[in-house]
């Protein structure tokens with residue numbers, strides 16, 4: 001048989017908010033024909049044990065991501081900006097609430 | 099990781115991994131619900147009514163269980179199992195209540211496994227076999243539209259246990275109806291082949307709906323007492339929900355409900371006999387067995 | 390990109406080697422050796438197939454479960470296995486594999502699954518013994534995979550292992566209950582233990598001396614323990630469980646070796662092992678045929694859903 005067999009349905013990425021106050025977190029993917037089906041499937045697949053209070057689904061081919069080859073250009077430049085961090089600044093211990 | 103000591107202990111390494119945490123909040127739906135029966139309610143009627151609603155769920159769940167490992171896609175395995183589990187849960191609560199009200203020492207298992215077909219009170223719609231996936235979603239849609247309307251009204255029952263079961267069931271069956279409705283629309287609107295199969299399924303299933311709205315004498319008495327739901331009152335709500343789905347599914351000119359069968363009185367087709375032969379085989383083969 | 394004359398492959402190779410060396414996770418878009426990618430896709434796909442085929446032996450008992458509580462537990466358990474298959478297919482798809490293609494490989498017999506599922510489930514005690522021994526052996530194999538070097542696989546395994554512990558415990562609890570029942574029930578438990586013990590030991594794969602791919606998988610940290618080590622671990626954990634249950638494990642050579650601090654046990658029938666692996670197991674053809682039938686009978690449904698989705702998109706775009 002050929003290698004060209006593709007699933008009839010597109011791939012969706014699933015993000016679940018575990019409880020109120022937390023971000024949605026990527027948990028995996030699934031196959032679905034449309035967004036409504038993807039939401040249903042995500043509920044059945046990824047929240048069988050009360051793991052979630054909210055779900056996002058996104059078509060996998062709509063996700064734009066940085067690649068490992070972008071790593072230096074994207075993430076290294078922030079590495080030397082230590083002045084963005086509060087501990088960079090020395091304040092006498094005697095000064096309260098800061 | 100101390101795999102050398104305990105293979106499973108290694109799992110605790112990941113307990114801080116909130117993504118996979120089990121949820122919490124698993125609760126007994128009947129916790130704190132008073133179980134007494136009001137003095138003016140006929141206990142035999144109430145037990146029979148619990149059996150009606152319980153048998154509907156038990157038999158429908160059995161049909162869903164038969165789809166396990168046969169669903170059209172793996173994601174639907176999970177969906178159908180969830181629906182089957184919800185209905186099985188409703189059945190257990192209702193049969194348990196029936197046994198408790200009856201007061202003859204029969205528990206959920208005695209009622210599920212040791213009654214013959216003539217003692218089952220489910221509607222015929224629940225027992226009908228599914229020739230294909232279109233038949234399943236047609237049956238599930240009809241069943242869920244009706245049961246949702248019923249459970250919704252049951253939340254106002256004077257019997258606190260029935261009211262609690264209704265409240266729990268409404269959340270579950272809302273999802274079942276949504277699942278079935280989406281599939282009926284997809285198949286009705288999808289391809290020529292799926293449209294033809296969805297139509298054939300609806301033509302086979304809709305005539306069975308007549309029974310759903312005919313009021314049994316037990317239902318009439320208990321409805322008058324504020325305990326049960328008179329199913330005749332559910333028709334308008336059912337029709338509205340069904341028509342909305344069938345329109346979206348481009349399915350028109352379908353047959354109406356036919357004359358009522360009498361599943362509520364224990365008159366069933368041969369299919370219920372087949373279901374019970376399968377379901378009860380092992381439990382009856384080993385009397386005195388504990389599981 | 391920098392114009393320093395470094396071939397991108399070698400930079401990738403260095404990064405990959407460093408990731409493995411530092412015990413960090415390889416992520417799907419990282420450079421990885423072609424052999425690593427192929428091995429990962431094959432291993433994850435075979436694992437996913439095993440979960441899905443593994444639904445069948447126990448799935449056959451759901452409608453016949455002898456109490457409603459056991460019925461609910463078993464339905465939830467078999468449902469979990471479908472979930473496990475999906476978590477794993479999802480991990481394989483991060484590497485560019487397509488689930489449609491992987492399914493095709495399974496139902497055409499071109500990709501393997503765990504041969505344990507080619508044995509029949511003759512009585513309800515098999516449900517308990519599968520939970521206890523088969524899920525137990527799976528946990529033994531899988532706990533170390535939670536630290537496997539490929540990120541999506543390791544993460545899927547964490548979730549799966551958590552769910553598997555429910556599977557093992559429900560099985561053992563069922564067996565304990567049955568052992569407290571009638572003599573006939575106790576005999577059922579012993580009989581099922583006899584039938585599943587050796588196949589469970591085979592789940593750990595060929596002996597180390599005969600396991601050609603293991604060294605590379607260990608070097609890549611896909612695998613973290615040898616087959617024989619995990620098998621020994623499983624035997625050591627299971628013996629006291631069998632004692633507590635009151636069943637005998639069907640191996641006359643099984644005994645505690647105080648010197649080694651471990652159990653000695655008899656030789657596995659490797660001829661039988663190879664036969665079952667090669668597709669000669671009792672139910673190999675049926676398992677594949679069943680999965681193929683479900684896939685084929687579902688095709689019109691999946692196509693209809695795709696057609697409806699396309700129509701709905703068109704309608705939205707034309708404003709109809």
Ligand SMILES: [Fe+2]
Nearest residue numbers: 440469470473
């Ligand atoms: Fe599993």
Ligand SMILES: [Fe+2]
Nearest residue numbers: 470524553556
């Ligand atoms: Fe399992």
